[in-house]
Amino acid sequence: MPGLEDLYREIILDHYKNPRNEGTFPTPPAIKAEGHNPLCGDELTVYLILDGDVIKDIRITGQGCSISRSSASLMSVAVKGKTLAEVDRLLKIFKSMMSISTNANGDPEVVEPIEYSERELGELVALQGVVKFPVRIKCATLSWNTLVQALEQRVG
Amino acid sequence: MERMNTSTAIRKFNVSEIRKDFPIFAQHEGKALYFLDSAASSQKPLSVLKAMDDYYSTTHANVHRGVYHIAEHATELYEGARVKIGRFVGAPSPSRETIFTKNATESINLLSTSLTRKMLKRGDVVVLTEMEHHANLVPWLIAKDQFGIEIRYIRVNDQGYLILDDIDDLLKDAKVLSITLTSNVLGTLNPVAHLARLAHENGAIVIGDGAQYVPHIGTNVTELGLDFLAFTGHKMLGPTGIGVLWGKAELLDALPPFMGGGDMITDVKLDSFTPNELPWKFEAGTPPIAEAIGLGAAVDYLENLGMDQVRAHEVELLSYAFERLEASFGDDLIIHGPRNINDRGGVISFDFKDIHPHDISQILDQSGVCVRAGHHCAKPLMRHLGVTATARASFHIYNEPADVDALVDALAKAQAFFG
Numbered sequence: 245m246p247g248l249e250d251l252y253r254e255i256i257l258d259h260y261k262n263p264r265n266e267g268t269f270p271t272p273p274a275i276k277a278e279g280h281n282p283l284c285g286d287e288l289t290v291y292l293i294l295d296g297d298v299i300k301d302i303r304i305t306g307q308g309c310s311i312s313r314s315s316a317s318l319m320s321v322a323v324k325g326k327t328l329a330e331v332d333r334l335l336k337i338f339k340s341m342m343s344i345s346t347n348a349n350g351d352p353e354v355v356e357p358i359e360y361s362e363r364e365l366g367e368l369v370a371l372q373g374v375v376k377f378p379v380r381i382k383c384a385t386l387s388w389n390t391l392v393q394a395l396e397q398r399v400g
Numbered sequence: 401m402e403r404m405n406t407s408t409a410i411r412k413f414n415v416s417e418i419r420k421d422f423p424i425f426a427q428h429e430g431k432a433l434y435f436l437d438s439a440a441s442s443q444k445p446l447s448v449l450k451a452m453d454d455y456y457s458t459t460h461a462n463v464h465r466g467v468y469h470i471a472e473h474a475t476e477l478y479e480g481a482r483v484k485i486g487r488f489v490g491a492p493s494p495s496r497e498t499i500f501t502k503n504a505t506e507s508i509n510l511l512s513t514s515l516t517r518k519m520l521k522r523g524d525v526v527v528l529t530e531m532e533h534h535a536n537l538v539p540w541l542i543a544k545d546q547f548g549i550e551i552r553y554i555r556v557n558d559q560g561y562l563i564l565d566d567i568d569d570l571l572k573d574a575k576v577l578s579i580t581l582t583s584n585v586l587g588t589l590n591p592v593a594h595l596a597r598l599a600h601e602n603g604a605i606v607i608g609d610g611a612q613y614v615p616h617i618g619t620n621v622t623e624l625g626l627d628f629l630a631f632t633g634h635k636m637l638g639p640t641g642i643g644v645l646w647g648k649a650e651l652l653d654a655l656p657p658f659m660g661g662g663d664m665i666t667d668v669k670l671d672s673f674t675p676n677e678l679p680w681k682f683e684a685g686t687p688p689i690a691e692a693i694g695l696g697a698a699v700d701y702l703e704n705l706g707m708d709q710v711r712a713h714e715v716e717l718l719s720y721a722f723e724r725l726e727a728s729f730g731d732d733l734i735i736h737g738p739r740n741i742n743d744r745g746g747v748i749s750f751d752f753k754d755i756h757p758h759d760i761s762q763i764l765d766q767s768g769v770c771v772r773a774g775h776h777c778a779k780p781l782m783r784h785l786g787v788t789a790t791a792r793a794s795f796h797i798y799n800e801p802a803d804v805d806a807l808v809d810a811l812a813k814a815q816a817f818f819g
Contacts, residue, residue, distance in 0.1 A: 248766055248817065252759075257818075284758050285775040285788035307788045309758035310818075383758065 250373035251380065252310065255318075260310040265320035267303040269293060274303075275397040279390030281382055286312045290390045294398065297328045304387065311371075311380050316387035318368055323391065331391075337365060338388055341372060342381050413709040415800045421445040421701075422798050432768025434806040439584055439612060439747045439794030440772050441634045444698075448637060451697035452690045463689055464663055464680070478689050481696030482679070488699045489610070489629060490620030491646050496678040499645040499652070500687050504611040505535040507630035507645035508578070510658040510682060511607060512539035515576065517656045522548035526576040527604070529554040529562055529590070530784055531583040534777040536609045536630075540578065554579075556784055560586040560737035567598060574604040581613035581624070585776045585790065586737030587744035589613075596625030605651065611635060615796070616714055616745055618707035627651055633691060637796075638698035642691035645682070652678050659684040702797075710797055714746040717795045721748055721804045728808050732815070736785060746795035749776070752811060755818045757791040763817060764791075767810040769803075 269276075269291040276291045288306025292299055302324050304316045319338075323331045340358040362369055374384045419425045422443050425433065435443060461471035463478045479495065486494025501507045520526070526540050530553050543549045552570050555563045560583070571577065577599035581592050596606040607628040610619060614629075615636030621629050628651070633642035647655075657664055657675050661684035667674040675681045702710060718741045725733050729752070736749045752760055757773035764771055772792045775782045782788060793807055 248763060251762065252817065284773065285779070285782065286758075287788065309756035311758070313756075377762070380758075380762070 250376055253370040253373060255367055255370035256310065256314040259314035259317035263304070263313055263317040265301075265303050265317065265324065266305065267291075268305055269301070269303055275394055277390050277393035277397060279306075279386050279393065281308070281312070281386050283382065284309065286383065286386055288312070288316055288387060288390060290316075290387065290394045292391075292394050299323050299326055299328070299331060308386070309380075309383055311374060311383035312386050315371055315384040318371065319387045319391065322366060322368055328395070331395075334364075334368075335388055335392065338368060338371075339385070341365070341368070341375070342385060343375050410706040410709070411704050413705060413713055413797075415713070415798065418705075419798050419800075421447070423449070425798065428768075432806070434767070434769040434803045436793040436795065436799065436803055436807060437770045437772050438615075438635065438796035438799075439792065441640070442615065442637050442796050443798060444639065444694075445637055445701050447701055448639065448694045448697045452639065452694040455690050455693050460690075462686055474689060477693050477696075478687070481692045481699075484696045484699050485644060485692075486646060488619070488703065489614060489631070489644075489646055490622055492622065493649050496649050497646055497652065499647065499679045499682045500692050501643040501645055501682075502641060502688070503634070503643035504609060504630040504632040505539075505643070507632075507643050508536055508607070508609065509539045510645055511578075511628055511630075511647075511655075512543050514655040514658050516543045516547045516549065519655070520547065520549055520575055523550060524576075525550045525552055525574040526578060527552045527554065527570055527574045527599070529579055530556045531560075531562070531586060531588065531778065531781045532578075532580055533584050533609065533611070534779070535611070536578055536580060536607075537780065556586070556588075556781065559739070560588045561743075562588075562590060562595075564591075564595075567595070571599055571602045571604060574599065574602055576607065577604050578607035578609070580609040580611075582610075582616070582745035582747075583737065583778075583781075584612045584747060585749050585778050585781055585785075585792065587747040587749070588737055589617075589743055589745055593623065593625045600625065612745055612747070615702075616707075617711050621646055633695040633698065636695075636698055637701055638695035639691045642688050642695050644695075649678060652682070657681055657684070661685045663687075705797065713797060714795055715741055717799055717801070717804065718744065718746060718748070720801050721793070721807070724804055724808050725750070725811075729811065729815070733811070736790060747792055748794070749790040749792040751787060751790060753815065753818070755814055757789040759818065760791045760811070760814050763814040764807070764810040767806060767813065769806050769810045771807070 274291040274293050278289045280287045286308035291303045293301040302320045337360045374380050424443050459470050459473045461474045463475040482498045483494045486498035491497045557563050599606045605627040608626045610629050610631040614631040627648050629646040634640040664676050664684040665673050666676050732753050734751045738744050761773035774789050
């Protein structure tokens with residue numbers, strides 16, 4: 245059985261206890277999306293302020309376990325100031341790290357492994373151990389899925 | 401299979417002996433398994449597994465159809481299980497009033513569907529409580545959307561009891577009161593007999609959700625004053641895939657069928673059908689035969705222990721758990737629901753500091769302690785409690801003080817970890 249330290253890395257506990265970019269933005273100008281994990285009741289809302297194709301600012305509110313909250317915090321740091329193309333690349337890397345092998349409909353799908361460096365991942369690497377706890381993968385991906393939904397709110 | 405004489409052979413209640421009857425604990429010999437999630441689903445004794453295995457190995461054939469000997473024997477076993485299970489909850493006419501379903505959820509859906517097909521009309525009032533499981537909420541919300549019934553709720557106070565100050569207003573002109581006997585979150589044992597009397601005075605029919613009650617407390621539908629009782633097999637040592645609806649024969653007779661198909665008819669023409677008699681009128685298609693037989697064996701097992709002993713054991717464990725949790729964690733651990741042990745069933749839902757239930761349950765799992773974390777299919781109640789989730793430990797006959805000790809030790813680890 246994998247140990248707790250695989251799951252609860254120090255960075256995760258830090259982001260859980262001191263979440264970054266926590267809060268809301270008025271909409272508009274911000275766009276937002278709400279995400280739920282019906283299994284455990286976790287919920288969060290992602291607010292984005294876009295400047296062209298750059299995520300100029302991001303804030304997140306919600307309730308959830310340490311994995312879902314810290315993943316949201318880590319994500320907010322990782323995507324802030326990034327272009328949408330860079331965010332898309334990060335999303336693919338993150339999903340690859342989580343061994344997510346389902347498509348948007350939830351059907352199984354063979355995913356080509358993505359080549360990436362740890363430097364590209366940055367602090368997100370702290371979530372690597374989650375993959376050893378399959379039931380918690382959904383906790384870690386809730387914020388990313390909600391980010392994708394928020395980006396779909398984009399006009400034009 | 402050994403036949404047990406349930407009227408005389410009450411067995412001494414000895415947990416370490418009982419545990420030997422449950423193969424899962426032997427499977428985990430040497431590895432820790434502190435199973436505290438029986439409110440979600442209980443473990444199964446060997447006698448239940450063997451009853452089902454014997455049936456498939458020696459007697460399997462469809463019921464109510466063949467005239468050959470194994471088919472007749474299968475029918476005898478299936479109908480025998482029905483009578484046994486009906487008697488277990490005090491059914492006055494167990495062979496007619498005990499209907500097999502898939503689970504308690506289906507039992508309630510059967511009622512909400514059949515009632516809205518005939519007896520309930522737009523604007524009719526159904527009274528529920530705020531502490532219902534989704535199984536006793538969503539079927540009525542569907543009926544509200546589709547048929548325009550009105551739903552009123554009995555609210556819950558801070559101590560986890562139903563607020564009955566305005567009960568006369570709530571029940572006025574109500575057609576149905578559908579209420580859980582034991583809350584699966586708070587553990588509250590509701591004053592069902594009292595509420596049933598009030599509901600009947602108003603002309604309402606009374607449905608009990610016994611999913612968390614029947615497995616733990618001796619049940620008598622007449623003493624409880626119920627018209628219908630829904631419960632499920634897998635929480636009472638039986639298999640999954642089998643539930644029960646008990647109903648008063650005259651009410652079941654008056655209701656139209658739920659699902660249509662084979663076995664639930666006496667005649668079918670191209671433009672009409674005649675429903676079968678009770679109970680088969682409500683059992684369309686090939687039923688869960690092995691599961692019914694397995695549930696019958698589970699009832700034998702429980703009766704052999706005696707439901708009074710089952711309840712006494714649960715109260716003992718609850719007292720011990722309350723004592724240990726309070727002594728170890730004080731105000732850091734908040735138990736939801738009544739403080740009086742005699743007012744509650746064997747579930748303890750709690751908040752522990754600010755640690756999310758999912759994290760609690762993950763850390764507990766490292767010590768082999770199995771608890772449920774989540775909203776327990778009672779989201780309206782969660783909102784009332786101001787939480788999105790709780791952790792829940794729940795007991796059955798095979799639990800012992802060592803399980804509580806393991807829970808306390810593992811919670812101390814969680815506390816140290818999240819500090």
